[in-house]
Amino acid sequence: MGLLGLGTVGTGTAEILLDSAGRNPLIKQMAIHRVGVKSLDKPRAVDLPRELFTTDLESIVTDPEVDVVVELIGGIEPARSLILKAIEAKKHIVTANKAVIARHGDEIYTAANEAGVYVLLEASVGGGIPIIQPLKQSLGANKIQRVTGIINGTTNYILTRMQTEGADFDEVLADAQRLGYAEADPTADVDGFDAADKISILASLAFGGRIHYEDIEREGIRQVSVTDITYAEDLGFVVKLLAIAQRDEHTHGSLQVRVGPTFVPRDHPLASVNGVYNAILVEGEPLGQVMFFGPGAGKGATASAVVSDLLNLFSLLASDQKNPLLGCSHQHYCTITPISELETRFYVRFLCGDRPGVIGHLGTCFGHHGVSLESIVQIGFQDHLAEVVVVTHDVQEQNFRDALAEIQGESARDINIASILRVL
Amino acid sequence: MGLLGLGTVGTGTAEILLDSAGRNPLIKQMAIHRVGVKSLDKPRAVDLPRELFTTDLESIVTDPEVDVVVELIGGIEPARSLILKAIEAKKHIVTANKAVIARHGDEIYTAANEAGVYVLLEASVGGGIPIIQPLKQSLGANKIQRVTGIINGTTNYILTRMQTEGADFDEVLADAQRLGYAEADPTADVDGFDAADKISILASLAFGGRIHYEDIEREGIRQVSVTDITYAEDLGFVVKLLAIAQRDEHTHGSLQVRVGPTFVPRDHPLASVNGVYNAILVEGEPLGQVMFFGPGAGKGATASAVVSDLLNLFSLLASDQKNPLLGCSHQHYCTITPISELETRFYVRFLCGDRPGVIGHLGTCFGHHGVSLESIVQIGFQDHLAEVVVVTHDVQEQNFRDALAEIQGESARDINIASILRVL
Numbered sequence: 069m070g071l072l073g074l075g076t077v078g079t080g081t082a083e084i085l086l087d088s089a090g091r092n093p094l095i096k097q098m099a100i101h102r103v104g105v106k107s108l109d110k111p112r113a114v115d116l117p118r119e120l121f122t123t124d125l126e127s128i129v130t131d132p133e134v135d136v137v138v139e140l141i142g143g144i145e146p147a148r149s150l151i152l153k154a155i156e157a158k159k160h161i162v163t164a165n166k167a168v169i170a171r172h173g174d175e176i177y178t179a180a181n182e183a184g185v186y187v188l189l190e191a192s193v194g195g196g197i198p199i200i201q202p203l204k205q206s207l208g209a210n211k212i213q214r215v216t217g218i219i220n221g222t223t224n225y226i227l228t229r230m231q232t233e234g235a236d237f238d239e240v241l242a243d244a245q246r247l248g249y250a251e252a253d254p255t256a257d258v259d260g261f262d263a264a265d266k267i268s269i270l271a272s273l274a275f276g277g278r279i280h281y282e283d284i285e286r287e288g289i290r291q292v293s294v295t296d297i298t299y300a301e302d303l304g305f306v307v308k309l310l311a312i313a314q315r316d317e318h319t320h321g322s323l324q325v326r327v328g329p330t331f332v333p334r335d336h337p338l339a340s341v342n343g344v345y346n347a348i349l350v351e352g353e354p355l356g357q358v359m360f361f362g363p364g365a366g367k368g369a370t371a372s373a374v375v376s377d378l379l380n381l382f383s384l385l386a387s388d389q390k391n392p393l394l395g396c397s398h399q400h401y402c403t404i405t406p407i408s409e410l411e412t413r414f415y416v417r418f419l420c421g422d423r424p425g426v427i428g429h430l431g432t433c434f435g436h437h438g439v440s441l442e443s444i445v446q447i448g449f450q451d452h453l454a455e456v457v458v459v460t461h462d463v464q465e466q467n468f469r470d471a472l473a474e475i476q477g478e479s480a481r482d483i484n485i486a487s488i489l490r491v492l
Numbered sequence: 493m494g495l496l497g498l499g500t501v502g503t504g505t506a507e508i509l510l511d512s513a514g515r516n517p518l519i520k521q522m523a524i525h526r527v528g529v530k531s532l533d534k535p536r537a538v539d540l541p542r543e544l545f546t547t548d549l550e551s552i553v554t555d556p557e558v559d560v561v562v563e564l565i566g567g568i569e570p571a572r573s574l575i576l577k578a579i580e581a582k583k584h585i586v587t588a589n590k591a592v593i594a595r596h597g598d599e600i601y602t603a604a605n606e607a608g609v610y611v612l613l614e615a616s617v618g619g620g621i622p623i624i625q626p627l628k629q630s631l632g633a634n635k636i637q638r639v640t641g642i643i644n645g646t647t648n649y650i651l652t653r654m655q656t657e658g659a660d661f662d663e664v665l666a667d668a669q670r671l672g673y674a675e676a677d678p679t680a681d682v683d684g685f686d687a688a689d690k691i692s693i694l695a696s697l698a699f700g701g702r703i704h705y706e707d708i709e710r711e712g713i714r715q716v717s718v719t720d721i722t723y724a725e726d727l728g729f730v731v732k733l734l735a736i737a738q739r740d741e742h743t744h745g746s747l748q749v750r751v752g753p754t755f756v757p758r759d760h761p762l763a764s765v766n767g768v769y770n771a772i773l774v775e776g777e778p779l780g781q782v783m784f785f786g787p788g789a790g791k792g793a794t795a796s797a798v799v800s801d802l803l804n805l806f807s808l809l810a811s812d813q814k815n816p817l818l819g820c821s822h823q824h825y826c827t828i829t830p831i832s833e834l835e836t837r838f839y840v841r842f843l844c845g846d847r848p849g850v851i852g853h854l855g856t857c858f859g860h861h862g863v864s865l866e867s868i869v870q871i872g873f874q875d876h877l878a879e880v881v882v883v884t885h886d887v888q889e890q891n892f893r894d895a896l897a898e899i900q901g902e903s904a905r906d907i908n909i910a911s912i913l914r915v916l
């Protein structure tokens with residue numbers, strides 16, 4: 069394959085391909101033949117032979133040895149021209165570039181259909197969250213009614229901090245820029261362009277038609293004030309930048325596609341999606357609601373999505389007949405850790421005769437077996453028995469059981485265990 | 493295809509296949525050739541020709557006209573024998589039957605690999621939530637560390653009601669049985685067998701090895717008391733029946749697989765999954781955490797998953813080369829509803845000179861344009877201006893804009909709009 073770009077996502081992708089153990093076995097077969105970058109001198113975090121590198125990206129997309137082109141340079145040009153040239157040369161495309169697809173998807177997909185190649189773009193929306201493939205395949209039985217997403221991590225981070233800290237937009241934006249959560253030029257994120265690119269891609273898949281980018285109603289979060297966020301809370305809402313695509317109930321067949329700051333009821337599944345996380349809620353018939361939640365950006369997460377597209381392509385290219393992604397590829401059994409060796413936290417509730425020194429006795433016995441406690445509290449009384457609740461730190465199940473045996477030993481016949489539950 | 497079973501899920505599946513408009517175009521090509529049931533006399537909710545029905549299920553799985561067998565009868569026998577016979581006759585299998593896969597997956601997959609057919613089972617875990625295909629494909633780049641699921645709707649429903657109502661297990665179980673959320677014999681659900689079946693399937697996919705069903709540590713929710721749920725809340729937790737499979741950090745390569753009631757920290761993504769909903773959290777490297785949330789059972793949701801497997805099979809069987817599920821199949825553009833015709837709720841904050849009648853003026857103007865209000869409240873003061881917050885019901889954008897224009901008309905120069913946001 070030919071890799072265009074070895075920045076954040078390109079590096080993450082190469083890291084996965086170079087460390088294939090423990091991942092899908094097909095990954096071992098994926099080799100990087102060429103790497104296109106802007107500067108040959110830049111130090112690279114990933115160990116690839118220098119002779120793979122070139123600044124002549126056109127030579128990659130026309131290289132007969134390359135069957136798949138992974139476009140991770142971003143932006144409109146030269147990404148658009150390179151993708152079109154690669155398609156012309158009958159290469160399959162994997163891209164994380166929502167902007168070029170949202171704005172030039174029409175010519176790209178028309179060219180791909182003519183050339184008989186695939187253009188896969190799982191990484192373009194929702195970072196590591198599988199959403200493109202589910203919309204294309206897993207949810208294909210449904211008539212989709214609506215797709216609602218928190219699909220821009222930067223704005224969700226800013227709104228979350230405005231809400232929790234009561235801080236102003238400008239203040240939080242500056243801090244987010246300092247911390248690397250927002251770009252020096254934040255327009256694409258805070259003015260909603262990025263979310264608009266992404267919802268146009270989701271709408272296109274969900275409703276089976278292309279979207280004119282200019283048709284999308286778009287509003288950013290610059291004008292959202294702390295005052296409104298506070299009133300939202302008083303009224304039972306949180307403010308989120310939502311991207312929504314839905315089939316219009318009145319004008320059959322027509323769609324609404326929009327991006328804007330929105331009051332979301334506190335008990336809505338999207339309301340608790342905070343910080344840089346993304347989530348996409350899909351509503352359809354007969355399915356009802358499903359939600360996909362996860363990291364919307366970042367090196368590893370986005371690369372995970374890029375490689376999932378590569379897996380799809382390689383399973384098609386490698387197999388004459390049987391798709392290795394759908395079959396069962398293992399025959400051995402897993403080794404299971406014996407229960408006595410499990411490590412977890414525990415909650416235990418004791419009912420004890422109310423005599424002095426009970427808590428001391430419990431503490432001592434747990435101590436004997438190396439069971440360290442997070443809390444031990446006498447909470448109340450039940451039927452004249454004192455209720456004592458213990459929460460442990462992570463402990464070995466066997467040690468914990470041994471401590472309980474000692475606690476209930478002959479010197480303490482009036483200590484009963486009312487319940488034991490694990491703690492996540 | 494041959495359908496074994498036309499109960500809840502079978503009926504839902506047939507309904508999708510008989511109403512293909514607006515769904516993935518491949519669905520039109522799926523024909524039901526045979527239907528196997530227990531009783532020929534039972535009235536059926538779905539309109540299928542009587543001559544398709546038979547009680548001789550063996551004749552279906554050996555029928556040369558049938559290339560895919562959809563097993564939706566449930567239970568171990570005769571499901572197991574029928575699946576094995578179908579595989580022997582080189583039929584692909586789609587099943588929603590977690591029990592037969594968890595307990596006899598070994599012989600079923602071994603037979604399928606020998607026969608060169610697929611056994612697909614998206615519907616067997618998480619109902620309509622896509623989780624099998626994501627684990628097999630979308631997340632394939634990752635080293636999975638842990639899979640944590642709320643994968644039994646009945647127990648989650650019971651625990652949720654115990655928590656919100658402070659009611660006892662027996663009481664809620666009886667009510668759940670009355671309402672159809674729990675079976676007359678609730679053992680499979682409340683004693684954790686169903687969740688154990690499902691986590692063994694997920695563990696097998698996530699960690700690439702088969703699981704001996706007996707190796708799974710399993711505990712149900714019968715002994716969970718309201719007292720513990722209350723203490724959990726005091727300590728910042730909720731109680732959930734979790735199914736967990738994780739790679740052991742200490743004993744490299746060994747797995748922990750268990751089902752049991754567990755204290756879940758209130759801010760954990762799984763803590764807010766309530767009622768009959770299911771959710772599965774997958775943790776992996778380099779991805780981080782992704783969560784899949786949705787309806788874990790029910791006719792339509794489960795059938796959606798069955799048909800997604802059929803889509804995968806038909807795309808393989810139908811295509812010589814190009815996979816129609818991965819390609820782009822549409823060329824036209826979607827029609828977008830003009831913004832003026834959108835219907836949503838709005839939040840508006842006004843800053844007004846503090847004169848009598850302001851709220852009346854606002855109300856009158858909204859009324860003129862048919863904008864009905866959910867609330868209108870004077871909340872506070874800012875810079876000597878009264879702050880009035882309005883939340884509307886669903887209204888047409890154009891009417892709302894017209895009302896605002898009238899509000900700001902010449903008679904009211906001291907009314908400013910501080911912000912407008914949509915409400916979900």
Ligand SMILES: NC(=O)c1ccc[n+]([C@@H]2O[C@H](COP(=O)([O-])OP(=O)(O)OC[C@H]3O[C@@H](n4cnc5c(N)ncnc54)[C@H](OP(=O)(O)O)[C@@H]3O)[C@@H](O)[C@H]2O)c1
Nearest residue numbers: 073074075076077105106107140141142164165365366370
């Ligand atoms: N970062 C994320 O978290 C994330 C998440 C989702 C999607 N994406 C998408 O992934 C794509 C890549 O993003 P990124 O963050 O990895 O970008 P990045 O870190 O800026 O890396 C861009 C790479 O492309 C190369 N490049 C840029 N312009 C070039 C040109 N004209 N000729 C040759 N090489 C050129 C750069 O070369 P040098 O190394 O020599 O400068 C660099 O290796 C974008 O479409 C982005 O929207 C990113």
Ligand SMILES: NC(=O)c1ccc[n+]([C@@H]2O[C@H](COP(=O)([O-])OP(=O)(O)OC[C@H]3O[C@@H](n4cnc5c(N)ncnc54)[C@H](OP(=O)(O)O)[C@@H]3O)[C@@H](O)[C@H]2O)c1
Nearest residue numbers: 497498499500501529530531564565566588589789790794
């Ligand atoms: N229901 C859900 O929400 C759900 C969710 C996830 C997974 N599942 C799984 O889906 C499968 C089907 O569940 P379901 O709820 O649809 O079951 P169901 O409503 O009880 O339907 C079972 C169907 O199988 C037929 N059948 C049963 N035993 C038979 C036999 N020995 N010979 C011939 N036909 C037989 C029945 O025929 P008659 O109609 O003639 O009685 C009926 O049509 C199970 O594996 C279940 O675990 C169900």
